[in-house]
Amino acid sequence: MSANLTASSDLPLEYQSEQSKMNILGFWIFLGAEIVLFATLFGVYGVLAERHAGGPTQQDIFVIKDVLIQTVLLLTSSFTCGIAIFEMRRNRLKGLITWLVITLLLGGGFLFMEINEFIHYVHEGAALQTSAFTSSLLVLLGTHGAHVALGIGWAILIIMQLLKRGLTTETTRKTFIIGLYWHFLDVVWIFIFTFVYLEGLVG
Amino acid sequence: MSSNAEKGFPISHVVGFLISLILTFAAAWIALKTTLSIKVIMWIIGSLAVFQAGLQLVMFMHMTEGxxxxxxxxxxxxxxxxxxxxxxxxxxxxxxxxxxx
CATH class of the missing domain: 1.20.5 (Single alpha-helices involved in coiled-coils or other helix-helix interfaces)
Structure with missing residues (x-):
């Protein structure tokens, strides 16, 4: 493992092959497209948020305590994911995997909260087809939640590769990329927290 | 590389995390506990969100490196x-x- 690190310059391992550089750049471009995907959903919600069709409003269904718990879970998981990459760059496989597992547990906790939130909404009479507000809300939240669920599955596969192959130019690149993806989900959540939940509870 | 500056302790991650937590709770407090107008509140917490997103991109995602x-x-x-x-x-x-x- 350490032989790889001395191979070239002081670049981290995940940047040491041309292929890896291109993959990481490519993933950043994908994230640019993801920004636009979520922007369309935010745009729809922004336009339709006040169309309640006689159904529940934001203030009827949002529970600020649960939202804050979700936010802290996801924010902390983004932090632990950063620590995982930090450990990877110190060439510590064990630390990397430990922090990745913690990240996934926090992500799983977030998902658990979100599923309960959706069940709560349906019980409150705010289902996908209730009003333009609930449709646009649940599509936005659901798209984000689906990304988190996908990220958990993806990260489990990466952890299996790390256990099998250790830290190579390939596994570090893959780990760095899932890290970017995970942080990005937290970035999206910041805007959901602010412009869906907080704005909904203020207005 | 920024990673060389911090061999032992991930100081920039810890600082980024603490600032993010503070921004999150500040936004919640301003939105829910103050009596400012909706417009003012949205401008403040909107700016906090953009700032926090930038923080994640630079401090956690290392966007500017390489x-x-x-x-x-x-x-x-x-x-x-x-x-x-x-x-x-x-x-x-x-x-x-x-x-x-």
């Missing part, structure tokens, strides 16, 4: 610009524009 750092910045800035056009443009055309008539 040979492609500049390309990343241009790419994400363009993505953010498109997002603003889509969201604000849609709301402007479909809400305010409609109300003017």
């Amino acid at each position: 040979e492609d750092g500049k390309v990343n910045i241009i790419n994400i800035t363009y993505g953010a610009f498109m997002a603003a056009v889509i969201v604000l443009g849609s709301i402007w055309v479909l809400t305010s524009g409609h109300a003017a008539h």
Whole structure:
């Protein structure tokens, strides 16, 4: 493992092959497209948020305590994911995997909260087809939640590769990329927290 | 590389995490516990959100590092610009524009 690190310059391992550089750049471009995907959903919600069709409003269904718990879970998981990459760059496989597992547990906790939130909404009479507000809300939240669920599955596969192959130019690149993806989900959540939940509870 | 500056302790991650937590709770407090007008509140917490997103991109995602750092910045800035056009443009055309008539 350490032989790889001395191979070239002081670049981290995940940047040491041309292929890896291109993959990481490519993933950043994908994230640019993801920004636009979520922007369309935010745009729809922004336009339709006040169309309640006689159904529940934001203030009827949002529970600020649960939202804050979700936010802290996801924010902390983004932090632990950063620590995982930090450990990877110190060439510590064990630390990397430990922090990745913690990240996934926090992500799983977030998902658990979100599923309960959706069940709560349906019980409150705010289902996908209730009003333009609930449709646009649940599509936005659901798209984000689906990304988190996908990220958990993806990260489990990466952890299996790390256990099998250790830290190579390939596994570090893959780990760095899932890290970017995970942080990005937290970035999206910041805007959901602010412009869906907080704005909904203020207005 | 920024990673060389911090061999033993991930100081920038810890600082980024603490600032993010403070920004999150500050936004919640301003939104729910103050009596400012909705417009003022949204401008403040909207700015906090943009700031916190930038923090994540630079401190956690290392957006600016590597040979492609500049390309990343241009790419994400363009993505953010498109997002603003889509969201604000849609709301402007479909809400305010409609109300003017």
